[in-house]
Amino acid sequence: MSGYDPKAIEARWQSRWNEAGLFRTDGVDPSRKQYYCLEMLPYPSGKLHMGHVRNYAIGDAIARFHRMQGEQVLHVIGWDSFGLPAENAAIQKGEAPRRWTLDNIATMRTQLQRLGLGYDWNREIATCLPEYYRWNQWFFLRMLEKGVAYRTNRPLNWCDSCNTVLANEQVVSGRCWRCDSPVARRQFEQWFLRITDYAQELLDNLDRLEPWPEKVRTMQKNWIGRSEGAELLFDVDGSDLKIKVFTTRIDTTYGATYLALAAEHPDIQELIRDVPERDAVQAFLDEQLAHNLEDRFADAAEKLGVFTGRYAVNPFSGERVPIWIANFVLTDVGTGAIMSVPAHDERDFAFARKYGLTIRPVVKPVDGAVPDPETMTGAFSGYGTSCASAGFDGLATEEAKEAMGNHAEQNRFGKRTVTYRLKDWGISRQRYWGTPIPVIHCPDCGPVGVPDDQLPVLLPEEIEFTGEGGSPLARVPSFVETTCPTCKGPARRDTDTMDTFVDSCWYYFRYLDPKNSDQPFDWKKARSWFPVDLYIGGVEHATMHLIYTRFWTMMMRDLGLVDIDEPVNRLFTQGMVNKDGFKMSKSKGNVVDPDDLVARYGADTIRLFSLFAAPPDRGLDWNEAGVEGCYRFLVRLARTVDNVVSSLPGPGTPEPAGGCSGDALALRRKTHQTIARVTFNLGPRMHLNTVVSAVMELINTAAPLTEQVVGHDDDSGLAWALRECFESVSLLLTPFAPHFAEDIWERLGNAPFVSDSTWPVAREDLMEEDEVTVVVQVNGKLRARMFLPRGVDRDTALSKAREDEAVARHLDGKQVRKVIFVPDKLLNLVVG
RNA sequence: GCGAAAGUGGCGGAAUUGGUAGACGCGCCGGCCUUAGGAGCCGGUGGGGUAACCCGUGGGGGUUCGAGUCCCCCCUUUCGCACCA
Numbered sequence: 001m002s003g004y005d006p007k008a009i010e011a012r013w014q015s016r017w018n019e020a021g022l023f024r025t026d027g028v029d030p031s032r033k034q035y036y037c038l039e040m041l042p043y044p045s046g047k048l049h050m051g052h053v054r055n056y057a058i059g060d061a062i063a064r065f066h067r068m069q070g071e072q073v074l075h076v077i078g079w080d081s082f083g084l085p086a087e088n089a090a091i092q093k094g095e096a097p098r099r100w101t102l103d104n105i106a107t108m109r110t111q112l113q114r115l116g117l118g119y120d121w122n123r124e125i126a127t128c129l130p131e132y133y134r135w136n137q138w139f140f141l142r143m144l145e146k147g148v149a150y151r152t153n154r155p156l157n158w159c160d161s162c163n164t165v166l167a168n169e170q171v172v173s174g175r176c177w178r179c180d181s182p183v184a185r186r187q188f189e190q191w192f193l194r195i196t197d198y199a200q201e202l203l204d205n206l207d208r209l210e211p212w213p214e215k216v217r218t219m220q221k222n223w224i225g226r227s228e229g230a231e232l233l234f235d236v237d238g239s240d241l242k243i244k245v246f247t248t249r250i251d252t253t254y255g256a257t258y259l260a261l262a263a264e265h266p267d268i269q270e271l272i273r274d275v276p277e278r279d280a281v282q283a284f285l286d287e288q289l290a291h292n293l294e295d296r297f298a299d300a301a302e303k304l305g306v307f308t309g310r311y312a313v314n315p316f317s318g319e320r321v322p323i324w325i326a327n328f329v330l331t332d333v334g335t336g337a338i339m340s341v342p343a344h345d346e347r348d349f350a351f352a353r354k355y356g357l358t359i360r361p362v363v364k365p366v367d368g369a370v371p372d373p374e375t376m377t378g379a380f381s382g383y384g385t386s387c388a389s390a391g392f393d394g395l396a397t398e399e400a401k402e403a404m405g406n407h408a409e410q411n412r413f414g415k416r417t418v419t420y421r422l423k424d425w426g427i428s429r430q431r432y433w434g435t436p437i438p439v440i441h442c443p444d445c446g447p448v449g450v451p452d453d454q455l456p457v458l459l460p461e462e463i464e465f466t467g468e469g470g471s472p473l474a475r476v477p478s479f480v481e482t483t484c485p486t487c488k489g490p491a492r493r494d495t496d497t498m499d500t501f502v503d504s505c506w507y508y509f510r511y512l513d514p515k516n517s518d519q520p521f522d523w524k525k526a527r528s529w530f531p532v533d534l535y536i537g538g539v540e541h542a543t544m545h546l547i548y549t550r551f552w553t554m555m556m557r558d559l560g561l562v563d564i565d566e567p568v569n570r571l572f573t574q575g576m577v578n579k580d581g582f583k584m585s586k587s588k589g590n591v592v593d594p595d596d597l598v599a600r601y602g603a604d605t606i607r608l609f610s611l612f613a614a615p616p617d618r619g620l621d622w623n624e625a626g627v628e629g630c631y632r633f634l635v636r637l638a639r640t641v642d643n644v645v646s647s648l649p650g651p652g653t654p655e656p657a658g659g660c661s662g663d664a665l666a667l668r669r670k671t672h673q674t675i676a677r678v679t680f681n682l683g684p685r686m687h688l689n690t691v692v693s694a695v696m697e698l699i700n701t702a703a704p705l706t707e708q709v710v711g712h713d714d715d716s717g718l719a720w721a722l723r724e725c726f727e728s729v730s731l732l733l734t735p736f737a738p739h740f741a742e743d744i745w746e747r748l749g750n751a752p753f754v755s756d757s758t759w760p761v762a763r764e765d766l767m768e769e770d771e772v773t774v775v776v777q778v779n780g781k782l783r784a785r786m787f788l789p790r791g792v793d794r795d796t797a798l799s800k801a802r803e804d805e806a807v808a809r810h811l812d813g814k815q816v817r818k819v820i821f822v823p824d825k826l827l828n829l830v831v832g
Numbered sequence: 833g834c835g836a837a838a839g840u841g842g843c844g845g846a847a848u849u850g851g852u853a854g855a856c857g858c859g860c861c862g863g864c865c866u867u868a869g870g871a872g873c874c875g876g877u878g879g880g881g882u883a884a885c886c887c888g889u890g891g892g893g894g895u896u897c898g899a900g901u902c903c904c905c906c907c908u909u910u911c912g913c914a915c916c917a
Contacts, residue, residue, distance in 0.1 A: 173914085214837085215837070215911080215912080218912080219836090219912060219913080222913060225913095225916065227917085229917080245917080246917065247917060248916090248917065303915085327915095328915050328917095329915085329917080330915075330916075330917090332916085333915090333916045333917065338917050340917090341917090345917070346915085347915050348917085350915095419916085421916060543912090609857095612857075613844060613845080613857085613858095614844065615845080618838090618845095621843095625857095625858050626844070626858055632857095633857085636872095676848095677848075680848075681848090685848095687846095689845075689846085689856090690845095690846065690847095690855085692856075692857090693845090693846070693857075694855090694856080695856095696855095696856055697856065775851080777851085777852090777898070779897075779898090780896095780897060781898095782852060806884095817897090818897060820851090820897050820898075825851060826851050826852080828851080830897050
């Protein structure tokens with residue numbers, strides 16, 4: 001048994017860990033701290049990719065580290081297994097989505113197991129199974145009861161390629177987050193979750209999520225997009241209609257010279273019913289509404305609009321102002337209608353100039369004159385003093401906001417309000433492979449929730465996939481046709497399924513109680529594991545999953561299910577794995593296959609390289625030569641241990657009575673320094689790449705020393721120090737290369753498992769050097785190094801330094817004006 | 833345009849947070865071993881210079897005895913948001 005045969009040892013240790021149930025977590029051990037190490041669960045697309053490998057290698061390293069530190073660790077994996085690819089496979093290859101998904105899970109589970117990841121497989125879940133999704137339905141019904149889930153008709157994002165609507169979070173620069181095709185606007189009757197009820201709390205709590213990356217918190221903050229301002233009602237001249245606008249600058253209302261509506265504004269048809277401009281307006285609307293979102297982005301450069309022929313009345317001044325429809329007014333923002341103040345808003349200004357509309361300054365800059373509307377070349381959007389604003393003249397902007405807000409409220413034509421960019425979460429999807437929405441539409445009773453005792457509403461299996469639009473479930477009469485739970489009359493089931501982001505909102509709560517058939521989970525079993533200590537995943541979920549799951553936790557709290565506000569204590573976003581500077585993709589032909597790598601090098605090498613090649617939060621470029629380097633390191637280490645082990649004292653031999661000296665002492669020092677460094681970098685800092693370096697360094701120190709003990713008598717304690725070193729290395733490498741570490745541990749004569757052993761503790765008394773290097777600088781430039789006993793005082797160091805030839809040369813003929821002395825480190829002589 | 837992060841050898845990256853820049857690995861060069869080596873081992877490797885030394889962490893200023901690290905300005909790259917009323 002010598003050399004390094006990863007295939008053999010990895011299979012062997014995986015089955016031994018499994019037999020011993022090493023990574024099972026049963027119940028809660030009150031004598032230990034509970035540590036919940038969580039990684040974002042994978043979508044079972046077919047095969048593991050390197051991004052998964054890196055994600056799970058990081059998580060497993062942290063989980064194993066905490067386990068060895070005596071904490072009770074929960075480390076579980078599951079499958080985010082609803083979603084479109086399964087359905088597309090059905091359309092393209094005729095495979096049943098369920099079969100396709102479960103096959104993929106089986107494949108990928110094997111791949112994960114081959115990596116030697118320490119999961120509690122008894123808690124594995126798959127979100128596509130009725131045991132899981134019935135609780136999505138249960139949650140939906142609870143939200144329906146509380147009014148958190150509601151149904152309404154609203155313009156939504158439509159992906160033509162995915163044939164379904166998308167939530168705002170799932171539209172990236174006008175394109176679908178999944179397939180990158182342009183997104184269109186369509187009006188739909190849909191189910192929404194009232195996430196906006198939690199907007200303020202989602203925002204406020206960000207300050208408390210201090211261990212989260214600043215980047216993610218900023219992204220969420222911007223996404224929630226809180227904006228303070230006021231709503232104002234403008235009467236429409238000659239009509240009962242009132243147009244509600246939102247503004248953050250109520251102080252500029254006297255400068256509002258026109259209103260502008262988004263093309264989707266619901267009152268437009270009423271406004272133009274009887275005006276001569278009707279046809280022109282309709283033509284403009286038709287053109288605008290035909291555009292997809294991406295084209296609208298592209299068109300944004302040019303402001304376009306059309307006059308409706310109608311006028312509104314400024315509630316402050318009584319002035320009649322024209323009502324326009326403009327392409328730069330977005331239906332999702334504010335009320336979808338604005339009062340335009342061209343003198344004080346760049347966009348309004350550009351539009352006004354283009355269409356010859358009135359520009360009227362009503363704010364005087366603090367350090368300048370009121371701009372002249374004839375000659376001004378841009379809007380003044382800063383703060384200043386109100387003017388041309390009747391009774392509000394002379395007020396500073398903040399005061400004017402206050403006074404005019406009060407005035408509007410007293411006269412009931414407006415109120416101060418806060419808007420958010422965040423919109424309610426539309427969760428209906430016109431697709432098959434997802435959680436059926438548990439609602440029955442009755443012609444008499446309207447939408448009625450399915451009674452709890454009829455859950456789960458099962459997805460029908462016999463179904464044909466045509467790829468045509470519309471909800472596939474709508475074509476399954478046996479699914480659709482049912483009776484109303486209230487009146488028992490004939491009724492139809494809702495044929496949409498839930499957004500798959502619902503599934504991932506609460507899966508990590510289910511891990512704590514995965515087989516519960518009475519409720520989603522028993523909080524008594526779960527609470528001591530929450531909040532999740534560390535959550536590792538990609539940053540791409542910053543404004544999707546990570547907002548949804550925070551909302552879901554608050555919602556569960558309000559249902560009385562949990563008593564926490566935030567689910568995750570520390571978030572860690574790992575970087576992408578690239579190849580040759582590019583994202584791995586089939587089209588680029590630069591995909592690296594984990595199976596192939598494991599077959600060639602073994603899982604330990606792959607894991608080691610994933611963690612060594614770059615800091616975990618940064619991108620990692622996959623590099624074959626670097627992998628070789630990690631493999632060589634393991635080979636060399638195995639060989640070194642093999643060569644020396646018979647010359648080492650047996651396991652458990654006490655420290656030599658006479659202590660260690662010379663090389664032995666130096667090695668012990670290095671060993672304990674390494675333990676300290678690894679512990680620090682693995683724990684609070686998560687600089688995993690430097691941990692590997694540190695262990696390599698230790699081996700570079702230890703390996704040459706082994707020759708001194710092989711075939712020689714040893715009276716310095718070196719053999720003992722070498723055993724301490726190699727045992728420590730086994731322990732320190734366990735989070736990174738666990739099979740290898742077990743193997744070395746065993747070769748050193750120790751009983752298994754190193755994975756279940758206690759993390760080593762660095763001995764401070766051994767770490768300190770008795771001789772230190774003190775550098776000598778003259779005027780800040782390095783001139784000499786001195787090797788001095790630890791703790792020498794300033795005067796001794798100074799006289800020692802003066803003896804140095806190079807130092808003396810630079811002091812020659814000059815006056816030492818100042819001496820800076822950092823004990824055991826540095827001496828700086830300032831001369832002049 | 834706004835916001836955030838980052839720029840260090842030929843490459844990936846270290847630097848315990850103001851105190852020896854370049855740890856560790858890759859690559860490269862030289863040597864040993866070998867019929868041979870894309871294996872292994874040993875040594876070298878920021879640039880310039882025979883040397884003393886000089887230069888060097890994107891560029892320019894500054895603070896300091898001392899700056900990769902702190903401050904100001906600029907450049908570049910990546911990411912996020914993008915007419916947010």
